[in-house]
Amino acid sequence: MLDIKGLTVDLEEEDKQILKGVDLSVEAGKVHAIMGPNGSGKSTLSYVLSGREGYEVTGGSATLDGQDLLDMDPEERAAAGLFLAFQYPVEIPGVGNMTFLRTALNAQRKARGEEEVSSAEFLKLVREKAKTLKIDADMLKRPLNVGFSGGEKKRNEILQMAVLEPRMCILDETDSGLDVDAMKLVSDGVNALRDEGRGFLVITHYQRLLDHITPDVVHIMADGRIVKTGGPELALEVEKNGYTDILSEVA
Amino acid sequence: MRLAPNFAKPSQARTDATEARLSGLALPESGAWGRAARQDALDRLREMGLPQPRDEYWRMTNPRPLNGAQAEAADLMADDEAPIWGETGALRIVFRDGVFDAAASDDLSAIEGVRIERLADAMAGDIHWAKDLYGALESRGQSPVPRPFAALNTATATDGVVIDATAAASRAIRVVYERSDEGADPVLHSLVRVAPGAEVTLLESGAGGARINTVLEADIADGGRFHHVRMQGRDPGRRAVTHSFARLGAEAAFKSFTLTMNGFLTRNEQVVEFTGDDAIAHVAGACVGDGRDFHHDDTVFVTHDALRCESRQVFKKVLKNGATGVFQGKILVKAGAQKTDGYQISQSLLLDDDSQFLAKPELEIYADDVACSHGSTTGAIDPTALFYLRSRGVPEAEAQDLMVLAFLAEALEEIEDGDLAEELRVRLEGWLARRAG
Ligand SMILES: Nc1ncnc2c1ncn2[C@@H]1O[C@H](COP(=O)(O)OP(=O)(O)OP(=O)(O)O)[C@@H](O)[C@H]1O
Ligand SMILES: [Mg+2]
Numbered sequence: 001m002l003d004i005k006g007l008t009v010d011l012e013e014e015d016k017q018i019l020k021g022v023d024l025s026v027e028a029g030k031v032h033a034i035m036g037p038n039g040s041g042k043s044t045l046s047y048v049l050s051g052r053e054g055y056e057v058t059g060g061s062a063t064l065d066g067q068d069l070l071d072m073d074p075e076e077r078a079a080a081g082l083f084l085a086f087q088y089p090v091e092i093p094g095v096g097n098m099t100f101l102r103t104a105l106n107a108q109r110k111a112r113g114e115e116e117v118s119s120a121e122f123l124k125l126v127r128e129k130a131k132t133l134k135i136d137a138d139m140l141k142r143p144l145n146v147g148f149s150g151g152e153k154k155r156n157e158i159l160q161m162a163v164l165e166p167r168m169c170i171l172d173e174t175d176s177g178l179d180v181d182a183m184k185l186v187s188d189g190v191n192a193l194r195d196e197g198r199g200f201l202v203i204t205h206y207q208r209l210l211d212h213i214t215p216d217v218v219h220i221m222a223d224g225r226i227v228k229t230g231g232p233e234l235a236l237e238v239e240k241n242g243y244t245d246i247l248s249e250v251a
Numbered sequence: 252m253r254l255a256p257n258f259a260k261p262s263q264a265r266t267d268a269t270e271a272r273l274s275g276l277a278l279p280e281s282g283a284w285g286r287a288a289r290q291d292a293l294d295r296l297r298e299m300g301l302p303q304p305r306d307e308y309w310r311m312t313n314p315r316p317l318n319g320a321q322a323e324a325a326d327l328m329a330d331d332e333a334p335i336w337g338e339t340g341a342l343r344i345v346f347r348d349g350v351f352d353a354a355a356s357d358d359l360s361a362i363e364g365v366r367i368e369r370l371a372d373a374m375a376g377d378i379h380w381a382k383d384l385y386g387a388l389e390s391r392g393q394s395p396v397p398r399p400f401a402a403l404n405t406a407t408a409t410d411g412v413v414i415d416a417t418a419a420a421s422r423a424i425r426v427v428y429e430r431s432d433e434g435a436d437p438v439l440h441s442l443v444r445v446a447p448g449a450e451v452t453l454l455e456s457g458a459g460g461a462r463i464n465t466v467l468e469a470d471i472a473d474g475g476r477f478h479h480v481r482m483q484g485r486d487p488g489r490r491a492v493t494h495s496f497a498r499l500g501a502e503a504a505f506k507s508f509t510l511t512m513n514g515f516l517t518r519n520e521q522v523v524e525f526t527g528d529d530a531i532a533h534v535a536g537a538c539v540g541d542g543r544d545f546h547h548d549d550t551v552f553v554t555h556d557a558l559r560c561e562s563r564q565v566f567k568k569v570l571k572n573g574a575t576g577v578f579q580g581k582i583l584v585k586a587g588a589q590k591t592d593g594y595q596i597s598q599s600l601l602l603d604d605d606s607q608f609l610a611k612p613e614l615e616i617y618a619d620d621v622a623c624s625h626g627s628t629t630g631a632i633d634p635t636a637l638f639y640l641r642s643r644g645v646p647e648a649e650a651q652d653l654m655v656l657a658f659l660a661e662a663l664e665e666i667e668d669g670d671l672a673e674e675l676r677v678r679l680e681g682w683l684a685r686r687a688g
Binding site: 050051052053073074075077078079083084086089090092093094095099100101103104105107108111143160164 | 634635636638639640641642643644645646647649650653654656657658660661
């Protein structure tokens with residue numbers, strides 16, 4: 001469903017290439033993991049896919065179900081079913097968590113030509129999902145991510161994902177900053193969404209997360225490229241030996 | 252009432268401009284005290300003259316559109332919104348183009364704890380309590396900075412509302428300034444006297460004229476509470492100069508909020524004076540302006556002359572497409588006004604590079620044991636936040652509106668009555684939505 005071919009990306013501000021030809025396909029129903037050293041371009045890839053400003057695509061393509069993602073506004077990508085759980089979720093004072101989520105859900109539905117959900121339906125939906133993620137009513141009432149702990153922010157990202165039900169979910173280090181229990185909650189949240197029609201791209205540094213969310217495919221990214229692809233055992237190898245062996249092997 | 256001698260004799264040009272403005276005006280008929288008060292104000296005005304563009308206090312706002320002998324005609328706005336706060340149960344008083352509309356107004360006596368009269372009626376007689384208030388706070392407010400339009404108002408106001416609160420009012424008072432004449436140029440003056448321990452709320456809305464000059468003098472006795480919430484008319488062509496003068500006794504409270512949307516020129520001056528200990532005054536406002544023909548000025552002067560008083564100024568402006576916002580606010584703490592708690596913040600959100608915000612925050616402190624702070628910021632929409640919202644499917648324009656409302660929410664929180672604030676928020680949403688098209 002997500003097909004990335006030969007994607008090269010420069011920073012807009014400075015003359016610097018970050019992605020140097022990324023090839024990657026995530027099929028519906030599958031979970032792909034991306035691991036890789038700090039600064040290798042994992043977050044950049046997720047931002048470019050979701051349409052953040054500041055990057056210039058110099059070559060290659062990225063499509064979701066055949067639709068050219070790179071040609072769309074961020075909100076169009078979301079309506080097309082793409083979702084990014086941010087590595088650093090943004091605090092927005094003055095915008096209520098619930099107001100925001102409802103606006104987002106209805107905007108997406110409207111863009112897809114679907115009925116908007118009523119406040120009652122919405123409340124019911126959010127309460128139900130929030131409960132399984134142990135997000136309390138107080139957090140829902142607060143301004144978006146303001147004063148949330150690191151772990152709470154990550155759980156809130158997963159809540160948004162659960163409510164918006166995107167078809168292609170990118171999770172950028174959603175496990176970082178989570179305690180053991182929260183890791184379990186978040187993983188359960190992700191696993192609950194796993195189904196045949198939905199693809200996942202999970203960016204992580206740790207096997208820990210992949211113990212809970214078993215990936216079908218694991219990619220290693222280094223210096224702006226996918227340098228190795230394998231099964232779940234690849235993550236175990238990284239966990240045990242780090243990147244040195246893998247990188248020298250492909251160099 | 253003579254002015255402090257530090258006003259230089261006005262230049263010939265200023266005098267000519269002032270006389271030109273006055274030439275079309277006659278002092279309205281009044282009883283003895285009214286005549287005297289108007290004549291005093293006229294003398295005050297002639298002594299200072301009307302503002303000219305180079306005056307320090309008018310450096311950031313051109314007074315010319317307010318100065319002309321005639322009001323420039325302003326198109327009437329086709330407005331399909333019902334007047335705000337219509338469902339609050341407040342007693343309604345309507346002025347149409349500055350003229351009292353009895354048919355559209357409620358019975359002025361249908362309220363307990365408060366006596367309401369029209370200024371025209373109060374001034375017709377030879378004795379009235381209003382004698383001690385009319386022009387009194389205005390003339391006190393002329394020093395150290397002259398406010399000529401307020402003196403002009405005292406001299407020539409044709410009507411207004413006179414409110415005497417002797418207990419907790421049984422309902423709020425809602426004054427609606429309707430507008431149906433393209434050239435109406437009303438001058439209205441209202442008085443509020445709050446007795447010890449009494450409490451009253453005044454709501455005001457509407458454009459009222461092509462050019463409107465209003466003055467409010469509020470004298471709040473010990474332990475009295477006065478709430479003032481305003482929504483200024485949305486007519487894009489209207490010009491408004493308004494002054495609120497509030498004097499607070501011990502443990503008194505004054506809470507004021509103004510929302511401004513559109514308007515060619517708006518100058519809102521707020522003058523607050525603490526004369527008794529332990530009182531609080533909060534003056535706040537929000538405005539949204541779109542286009543080069545939007546200029547909005549909040550000018551605030553708070554004088555602390557008592558112990559342990561708290562003043563708070565919170566002003567927020569959202570400006571786009573070349574709109575201009577001005578804030579000049581001062582906290583003056585006189586010698587001996589110990590334990591003063593003074594706070595002032597003015598912030599603008601500029602939605603493009605063409606719009607501008609000019610701010611002149613000032614503190615002048617002659618007491619040594621006080622906590623005063625002020626700040627002013629100008630910013631654009633945070634692109635990271637905007638992207639976050641968009642990445643969840645919220646279209647750019649809608650995401651921007653969310654951010655704008657979020658920015659203004661902090662100012663709306665200054666309003667004590669959440670229901671009144673909520674109606675203002677809905678009006679703001681409407682304003683934003685109309686611009687989305
Ligand atoms: N806006 C930017 N300005 C300057 N450098 C940038 C910018 N965005 C990304 N980079 C650089 O691009 C490279 C890739 O960054 P990116 O955040 O994608 O790495 P990452 O793989 O997600 O790393 P981590 O594992 O630490 O999260 C880094 O060297 C980073 O410094
Ligand atoms: Mg990263």
